[in-house]
Amino acid sequence: MSPTGQEQDKHSQTSLTLRTISFSHYNEKARWALDYYKVPYIEYRSLPMCHMISMFKYRAKTRPCSASSAYATPHLTVEPTKGSGKDDKDKETIALNDSSKIIEFLSDQYAAPANSNGKDGRAPNLYSNDEASKTKIQALEERFNTMIGPHVRRVVYYELLFHAPKSVARSMGQHDNAGQLQSWIWSFFLPLFTWMLCKAMHITEKSASRSKDILKREFEHISRVLESGPPGPAYLVGNQFSAADLALASLGGLVVGVSEEDGYGAWVPKMDVLRPEGKKFMEELRATTAGQHIVECYKLHRGSKAPGSGYGFNFFGLW
Numbered sequence: 309m310s311p312t313g314q315e316q317d318k319h320s321q322t323s324l325t326l327r328t329i330s331f332s333h334y335n336e337k338a339r340w341a342l343d344y345y346k347v348p349y350i351e352y353r354s355l356p357m358c359h360m361i362s363m364f365k366y367r368a369k370t371r372p373c374s375a376s377s378a379y380a381t382p383h384l385t386v387e388p389t390k391g392s393g394k395d396d397k398d399k400e401t402i403a404l405n406d407s408s409k410i411i412e413f414l415s416d417q418y419a420a421p422a423n424s425n426g427k428d429g430r431a432p433n434l435y436s437n438d439e440a441s442k443t444k445i446q447a448l449e450e451r452f453n454t455m456i457g458p459h460v461r462r463v464v465y466y467e468l469l470f471h472a473p474k475s476v477a478r479s480m481g482q483h484d485n486a487g488q489l490q491s492w493i494w495s496f497f498l499p500l501f502t503w504m505l506c507k508a509m510h511i512t513e514k515s516a517s518r519s520k521d522i523l524k525r526e527f528e529h530i531s532r533v534l535e536s537g538p539p540g541p542a543y544l545v546g547n548q549f550s551a552a553d554l555a556l557a558s559l560g561g562l563v564v565g566v567s568e569e570d571g572y573g574a575w576v577p578k579m580d581v582l583r584p585e586g587k588k589f590m591e592e593l594r595a596t597t598a599g600q601h602i603v604e605c606y607k608l609h610r611g612s613k614a615p616g617s618g619y620g621f622n623f624f625g626l627w
């Protein structure tokens with residue numbers, strides 16, 4: 309599929325910068341949407357805690373949601389490129405610091421128009437062109453944002469920080485997940501960062517066990533929704549891949565063992581490094597219809613980084 313002249317024009321008039329905590333699943337959600345619409349962007353990657361330095365200049369005036377701080381990622385900036393048109397000065401820089409807002413913005417700007425039947429080479433709208441479907445998609449996305457995202461994060465951090473060898477947590481700061489200086493800081497301060505992350509996200513044995521129960525129930529519910537649909541390839545709403553499937557797959561991917569090899573946009577440890585209980589929990593989720601749907605979405609729809617994209621670094625390429 310080659311982008312149309314109109315699409316190329318839109319791409320060349322703006323420059324997009326995504327600021328992320330590279331291995332975070334909310335960031336994977338925004339990154340996937342950019343890749344899906346084949347919008348070129350530069351990704352500036354951070355590691356947890358180091359992100360406060362990276363995001364200081366871009367911090368929000370108010371917290372985007374109760375589960376994140378003013379320094380939350382993903383953060384997308386859309387800037388008009390210099391000389392992109394005579395009304396250059398009228399164009400403002402847009403800053404979005406929430407994965408759902410980012411997908412909605414990208415869908416408004418870059419999705420194929422209704423009734424184009426894919427002829428103009430653009431990807432179909434992740435929110436559908438039908439209002440009733442859009443409402444259903446957004447309701448599911450919101451449910452996954454609150455019922456899957458925070459619990460996956462807690463369970464994954466719990467397994468990696470409490471039960472995996474320290475070398476595993478250290479390795480999350482390597483493999484190009486951020487610049488070299490951040491990698492050193494992450495490794496050196498890991499015990500302090502572990503304590504801070506556990507405090508901030510209330511990670512304890514009890515809370516992790518509760519999160520596991522919630523995830524099991526959510527996966528059962530989603531499996532029932534998928535199983536009750538019409539025969540043929542199952543999607544959550546209608547018969548095509550939507551923001552609901554993208555949200556489920558990106559937010560739930562880590563807890564069913566999706567890795568960079570499956571298309572996840574950053575390096576994450578494989579399921580095999582976990583203790584047997586952790587691995588068994590993830591394998592059970594992966595075996596459900598919802599788990600298999602996540603794996604299928606990665607296979608069929610994740611694709612690779614949008615052409616023309618790259619990585620950005622600060623501080624002499626070290627940050």
Ligand SMILES: N[C@@H](CCC(=O)N[C@@H](CS)C(=O)NCC(=O)O)C(=O)O
Nearest residue numbers: 332334373376377379380381406407
């Ligand atoms: N509702 C937000 C949640 C984003 C979120 O929780 N981001 C986490 C990464 S997993 C973060 O950056 N946390 C760091 C912080 O809040 O300072 C979204 O969908 O974008």
